[in-house]
Amino acid sequence: FTPLNHYGPVTGLTIYKKYILAGNGCILKIFKVNRETNKVSTVFSQQVFKRNKIHNISVSPSGERVVVNGGRSFAVLNLTELINSTDKIRITEKAINEWIITSEFLGENQLLILNSHNTIYHLDVSDKEPGQKFKLLDTIDCNEKSILYSGSIRLLDDGRILIAAGTVMSGVLIWEMNSKRIVHNLTEHEGSIFGVKIDRAGKYMISCSDDRSIKLYDFEKGQLLATGWGHGSRIWNLEFFKDSTGNVRIMSTGEDCTVRIWKFETDNELLIQEQLWENVHRGKHVWSGDIDDVDLQVCVTGGADGRIRLHDLVSSKRSTKDYTLDIVFEKAGIKSKKNEIIIEYFELPSLNYLIMSTSQGNIIVFDQVQETFTRVELASEETEKFVKFGLMKGFQDLNTVILCTRNGSLLLLKFAVGKIQPEKTWINDEYLQNNKVTNFMVEVDENRSTYYLFIDTPNHKTPFILRELKADRGQLTLTKTILLNQPHQTSFTTTDMVIDSTNNWLILGSRYVTLAVYDLSSGSEALDLQFIGKKLSSGDTITSVSIIESKHKEVSVLVTVRDGVYMYIKISQDEDSKFHLNIYHHNKVSRGFIEGGLLENQNLILYGFKSSYFYVWNETKQLEITSELCGGSHRQWELFKYENHTGEMDYKFVYINKSTLNVKEHEGRFSSSNYGLINDGTHGREIRDLAISPELLGDGSRLLMTASEDTTIRLNKLHPNGTIENFWSLNNHVSGMQRVKFLSKEYFASSAANEEFFIWKLGKFKDEIPVTTEYARLKPASDNPDLRVMDFDSYEYAHGFIIATVYSNSNIKIWLFDINSKSFQLVVDDFYATCCILNVNFIRFGDDIFLQIGATDGHIAIWNITQNLSQFTISQTTSTLGKSLIKQQLHQNGIKGLLIKQLKNKFRIVTGGDDNSLILSELTQKNNQLFFETLDFVEEAASSTITSICSAGEDSFIVTSVDQIIRKWKVSNGKLECESARYTTIADTGCSDSVTRDQDTMAVIGGAGVSSWSC
Amino acid sequence: MGKSSKDKRDIYYRRAKEQGWRARSAFKLLQLHDEFQILSGIKRVVDLCAAPGSWSQVLSRELYQNQNQPDAKIVAVDLQPMMPIEGVTTIQADITHPKTLQKILEIFGGEPADFVCSDGAPDVTGLHDLDEYIQAQLILSALQLTTCILKPGGTFVAKIFRGRDIDLLYSQLSYLFEKVICAKPRSSRGTSLEAFIVCIGYTPRPGWNPTLEMNKSTEEFFEGADIGKAGNLKFFDLPDPEERKIAKFIACGDLNDVDSDATY
């Protein structure tokens, strides 16, 4: 019964020199940051407390010792030993009789501990022998012992020792330890104080509270200097920047999952928010953080999601470059007409040029090194052609920019080193006649060194024009023009294109989430549409199509839709040359619009707008790479991507806001170090259910689904060593999750409040990455659903699954789910009583099928449903359950955990209740009659609610309860025996699942975090 | 979630409205009383953490109307202001502060109370260990007052959240009361960890004279009580194991009565 891995809240973080010390539950972790390469490595990881979470970490002045505290526990450790040892270290856990707020060294051999009743314990901790005989030197208080939520100790250079105490009710008390004198009692906040600090120099103090504000005070005068507003909910943590030259800067983190940087300006009563990082963790709560703005130049945060993240302060200091349009036009020598604006951009990175076209047909070269703007010399009749219309694309490898006129003529501009004026070539249109251009796109087929120019026109009787060009010493020449007959529908507006060079297919994305495929391989100059997939999702416009995998006669594309949906779609051609389309992954980002996406080193990167921000988001890692407050979605913007010297992607975002050209560059300092994600975690909210797949995958792992309170389901792999690797966060549910279960190897289902019940189909990408799509959804019975689907069970039949769903209002429903038609047919609809049903199972005895439920009334009930099923097959009629065969009270109230195990001609049923008790029963069948018999009963099987039971082999099982003790029980001779019990650091322990293979059981326990166990 | 809060309100909420209770919590006290008869034969009571006041309403109705005791005394305390209730003295104060307890003692003027209850719940932060600690402090403060004011044989009822260290509390309470029961009224949602400790038959600790002192923390208050609470050990060693005990669990309220989990 050994713990393998733990993912839970990170409640303590301290940066010391190049080390980051983190409290991840009871485990102390130390990471080392390499200042040159920015690589981060773990140098230490060990459990230091038996039960308590580490809330605070502090290093002694010499750096030799470190104290960690949490709950009532503390430990004094040798930092040098921690960093250098490869073995497990001997740790002595110490404790006081109270919750510890914080602890700090006074010199090397003395320790100050602030307890939750505002009292300081002054300890002699000089004993370094094992056992550490620490002595109490003094207890000191200021005669005001109200309960504290927060506090800190500051040792000033002048020898003063200051205690800053944040109370439960409104006040901050600052007192001086040696004189025991209260220096300040600050009462400007409302509600509990969650953070209070004094700066190193003793000039300022900051505090934060329930009231969502940060307050900065003058230390000597105790006078409020400024208040910071911005956090959307409670603020948990505050730090001063170390560098105190210039303005005072503060970092804050809170419940709203943001990190904010604030600046104080003299005489401004508002703190200025300089920097905002949103969604730095998943779910809710950034519990901990620290900042080093001098040396490492990072800030680090720890969340309820168990993650630890580094945020780069260097690049965040680099501000966006901006140039007003007036200046741009003036420098380019353009007498700007009224309302002339920049409409398109194209970047030529090897020349460092940004080419821009204007609404008046001007083209400007912005040399980003020299910061000069030059107008491309065009004849006035040329400029005229681009007035109010001009689509600009280009090929970076050829330093060529191409503009398309309204009538379909093309101007190629080839730029070269040392010359600001390009070479011009016109390709005049001969196909469009009087039709107008609606879209112009370009694409390269690198394998064939072919460059494609595509023109779209709204008249669906006029073909699309696809020009093929070849490059000869950097010079493009037209080699072929292909006319593509448009799909036969009134409106097919293209939005993106991609060429699959393996199969020579052209794939077009359009509005109404429709994809069209043309086969270019025939070489013909007039082509018909090969395939069209319409309305692939409910959104509006496809914003990008890109190839993610290509094989002979088969290509997978990533399709993004503006409404936030992204899909992995496979297009394939069979022997009869027929095309097929299969969406094998479909998901939606939790917030914002998607303008495009790409797959980079197996990471899915998406970008777009959310409220007034532009963002670049790593969907795989669930973290924001960069964002820019740009004023919201615009037409005049462009994102350029580069591979930097480390092979990672950097970004440049160009946009116009308020008549100003803005260029924001993002260099990912930690991109190659997992984007600064140095410790991975799980959901940021309580996990309500989890399920392990029956299928063993090729790499020895199994899929693990976890469903959390905040409506997300995560698709993970559970590896043989107990690590959990996440692949996707699925956002389809909109209400609190109840259950997730596998129906088979290929399908799983999930249920939630608001009568949500979804069936999902699983798949694989590149043979190793699990993917999924929502396959079917059960329609709620009422228009205003407020019932919870508490549980479900299923078994396979010829055409799909028989599924039972049970509801919070005592409703029981049995469905026939047909996989092909995705239809649910109601076989049974009945009510058990008026109470909430908690669990449901099918039980099969020979040819008979039984349905069992457990409810909040403590009863278990069983019906024979064989008749109902056969009756439905014959006459398609929905029936009721009739009288139950068994109805027996087992528990005083809710049956929360239930495990059914099939033995030779009988079933063993173990139940665990809200009443702390565990009951062993058996279900047998004799002469066609069902017998339910209780064999054993343990009244105090846990000290609080039993929440789940999962199997651990033939006669053993694991029971979880809210007392945070996991117990392994065994049935021997019809009796329950507790074999072993272990404490788990996962609070709110609420669900579990297990898998047994060759006598070895691996269990996963969920609650406020997850842990994996070998049992 | 796009759901109006109305849909989430359960049957008890509606019933409370109908019967004129300020909060659905009233049914919890009523169901505890049905099971344990805790309100029978009492006259002087303290209702801690009482806002908005439905327990005080229940107490007022029971003592003045049902039991017809015009000289009954009900003192209700909460951080939040409370609308006045007939026959109930309300105090707006923090129960973890010794001054508040002092004030209550003054109102009772040296007379003991027959019943002390606390339905207190702090705002949760989401940090489970901290929330449990603060809840435990609230209970200890209520218990502190109880030991100063409750007559021997009296009853103490308090809201608990059955988290990881609840067995430490059960153990400590068992030193002070003849019977300690963990009761779960059916009007309290099965999905929540909320329950109530019903402590019957107060037995003062022999040789311990509980006295309120303004500058003593709750922990210091209980130092001499010898109720199995771990103090500071020599060299600050970790007390391990600690005294733990599981209280008997009783679900109360009629099984056929409405289920608060059924819809909300």
Ligand SMILES: C[S@@+](CC[C@H](N)C(=O)[O-])C[C@H]1O[C@@H](n2cnc3c(N)ncnc32)[C@H](O)[C@@H]1O
């Ligand atoms: C669940 S409500 C009580 C409901 C009440 N029993 C009724 O029936 O109306 C919990 C109350 O505890 C109060 N409370 C929390 N901490 C407190 C403290 N330290 N002192 C006084 N009251 C407190 C809150 O203000 C809140 O009104």
